[in-house]
Amino acid sequence: MNLPFANHWLKPRITASDEQRQVLDSGAAAIIISALAGTGKTTTLCMKACNLISRQGGKARILVLAYSRAGVIAIRDRMVRLNGVMPEGLEVLTIEQLCAGLLEKQGDPMERLEDPVRKRQMILQAQQALLQDLEHEHDLELGEWLARDVDIDAFLALEALVKKRLLDRQQQDSGMSLHDFCADMDLHYGCYRLYQKYERMRVGINGEPGFYAEGDCTFEVCRQLDLLDWDQPYEWLQERYDAVLFDELHDLDEGALMVLRKLVHGNNGIFVGAGDFNQHIHEGAFSVFGESLQRIKAYLPEDTEVLNINTTRRFGAEICNALNPLFKVEFQPLEEVSDAFVPLSYDTDLHCVQQLVELHAQVANGWSSRQGRQGGDSALNVILREPKDSFLIEWMFGHEGVHYGCQGISPFYLRKEVALTLALMWAIHGNAGEKLLTPGILSAAVEGLAHYGRRSLGSKAANPDRLAQSQFDESGWRELPGIREGHTVAASLHGDIERTRRYITYGTLDLRAVPQTDACAAILGSSGPWPDDAGEFCEHSLLRRIFAEAPINEKERKACLASLKALADLARGIPVGEFLGRLTLIVTKSIEMHRSKEPVTLRILSIEASKGREFMFVAVPFVERGRFPGPSRHEEAYRERNMLYVAMTRARAALWLLEGRAKPVRPGPV
């Protein structure tokens, strides 16, 4: 195939199109731009920001918000492309970052909770505390439900829903009992009660949260706003900016909308928001965009203008023609833009990755030599639905000596569950004096050991007196090694197999310690025989036991087992020593290339990391019905469709769609 040669993306001259000009020239106090991917929404917001700044002699304070971190990166990128540098006076943040900043300014202590295992522990303590409370309440059904294992995933989904949709407030306004409200909204009553207990413990009796997990800062600001009358000003968002611009309006939930409303009504100049409902991909989240554009408009001034931009500036007619029937949308291309859409079929995963290797060679050699590596980004960007799909890609490209980078996912050998498996392989089969694995892999393995074994936890029950006072008992956590300590331990294990064995068995390098009793220690204690085939090793029942017993939620457990399977598929038929040797070679070569700043010619990205961004050459592999788009409940099916839409709309020059021959997605619609 001849790669398209087009000037539009080699020397982009960015002057506002007529559609964009409407936004720049509008005198409305608020504007909503509703448009498809690549039509220039982010660029238009950046143009508007530059316009306002220059009109105010460079003195304007402008807040540009995005829902996701990837969205923030995209705004910065477009701004630099447009303006050369980030203008002064511009703040680019996610809503959660904005809210975290406000809480910090208020002087609240801001402990962040990012560790999912610790969060799980908190939920289980809330369960214990609620069970204690129930001694005074005779609700047999709830008692029985609570006495069983709590489904952590269900809890997290309900928590996200309650916080994003501000359901507590809705329940109070409804006047219904919690029981009736849950029945009415199809929510699990027991789970809601548990959520309330967890929140009570998180926030404490004095209303000062002990910690903030992702989403809690926005929720806290919403709680503060809720205490105000509808039109009462909120000083932290009052007259702070000359304009507020919002990208990714399609992801807006009720909580974010509440914050946005206060910004818009707080004398912060004009408001411009942009969104594309097809890109709403947040799990279990709720969008007020799309059908309910009215909901947003109700929060904005009366003269809010809705403007549509139909012409995509990212890609040309070929990609538009592929997308329109597949997603039932109406992309309009610019005539002068040439692009290529190339559908390919594969029979097996190996066949799919072999085609990626060929495409990469075509892109890296053909294209960059024609451009003398001057013409911008000549990497192939592979966008994946599932992290497990990167194993075979990394393994094959690693063997080819290709310098690749991962965004939104870690290289497979640095994922905790994989690194732990590799360390166990080495500890069992390795020989003294060998320098297999790298300090980075061992560091991830030490993290894995703490994460899946959670060794010092669980042995110590939470203090019932603290629980009775609605307080978490975190004493067990303080004993766990911190991340820095983990790195130091890992560095001392590198090349020292005896020490590694000891660390896995005892969970410490302290010679007075007693052996652990968990699955990892059991593996080293077992007399074997352990298979020498690296693939069979990964499938061993004792290894699976680590993840079966780990204090993780079902989603993570499934992901760990999927990782093990993907690793087993790579390693099958290769003796452990050879497998670890080959892997170590790939990793050390990659570290060398990174150190010598060799350009990355292959990028592997998650959908989330690709959102809001664009690349010259994009391949979307492993596209099959039931895989990508994946299986989902009816209400979540739009999400799978939208993820494919996001992946397929990232290309500027060429898009390769690799579809499973047995279950292709085309002709569609998805």
Ligand SMILES: Nc1ncnc2c1ncn2[C@@H]1O[C@H](COP(=O)(O)OP(=O)(O)OP(=O)(O)O)[C@@H](O)[C@H]1O
């Ligand atoms: N007026 C213009 N002239 C030339 N190029 C433009 C213009 N407006 C936008 N572009 C280019 O079009 C491409 C898409 O723009 P942008 O990323 O802003 O679109 P978007 O609608 O925000 O995309 P997404 O929906 O994926 O977030 C970018 O390469 C941008 O530089």
